[in-house]
Amino acid sequence: MTSLSTERRLWSLFEPVHAVIYFMPHPTVAFEAAGLTGGWRRYFAGRAAALGPVGAGPVTAAFFGFAPAMVARALPSVWSRITPEAALAARTAGARAALTEVFADLPVAEAADLLATAAKAVDLPGRVLGAAHADLPWPEDPVGRLWHAATILREHRGDGHVAALLTAGVDGCESVAWRSAIEGGRLREVTQPARGWTDQEWEAAVGRLAARGWSTADGTATAAGRDAYAEVEALTDRLASEPWRRLGAAGTDRCAELLTPLAIRAGRALPPDNPLPLRPPVA
DSSP: OOOOOHHHHHHHHHHHHHHGGGTSHHHHHHHHHTTOOOHHHHHHHHHHGGGOSOOHHHHHHHHOSSOHHHHHHHTTGGGGTSOHHHHHHHHHHHHHHHHHHHHTTSOOHHHHHHHHHHHTTOOOTTOHHHHHHHTSOOOSSHHHHHHHHHHHHHHHHHHHHHHHHHHTTOOHHHHHHHHHHHHOTTHHHHHHHHHTOOHHHHHHHHHHHHHTTSBOTTSOBOHHHHHHHHHHHHHHHHHTOHHHHHHOHHHHHHHHHHHHHHHHHHHHTSOSSOSSOOOSOOO
8 A cells, every 4th residue: 555645644634624614514504694695605705705806717717626607606796795704704613613513522722733833834826725815814712723724734735736737737627527537436426516517518528538548438547547647646745745844744743643533523524425525534
């Protein structure tokens, strides 16, 4: 079994901490209290709010794997229903409520401090979503601070992943079709509607991947496609290395140790078939 890189290992631990907001009811309650209904409105408003009241163009660019038509259904019209400031407040309140319930009696403060130290060390140039979230005020409570740190780090890594995909010459639909070809199972069934791509768009993307030798015509990854995707993941890891280099080996190992029980708890709140796709945390 191939060991995970430091960057991938830490991602597998902080990503579940962030991702509970997409699958637990607490953020829904917080957004509805702020006057915003609709799951995808909440998603786009919450994640894009750090950028301000932007339109569909910047969000299509930054989120990358979503169909432009799906983004345009939510933006910019969502800002007539909620302000970015209110969306950020609702998102944080929902995350805090969800994680407080999930973690119950588990200690959080030291993990929050170490993860925040890593998050404050992210390199910002070219990291639009990571930088936008890094620019937000830090919550004072440990649970809020932990979630905010996880959010900065996942958006920072995501920005680097987009750069790696672009370097490989892959567009938004190809990126999710490629990942589905690699993962197999029900990932297309879950991911395609969650990202808004039509059957025609998806099949055209599979055709382009097949023309490069990365997929068969039926959407199964080839050995060449798996190798090319491994190169994208390796570049993503390299682009995500700065926070952990700055935290140091001992601090990073301690952070992973403290995050592991928290990530396992958070992972239990995630459905097994999710479009991220996110697997059980790696200890």
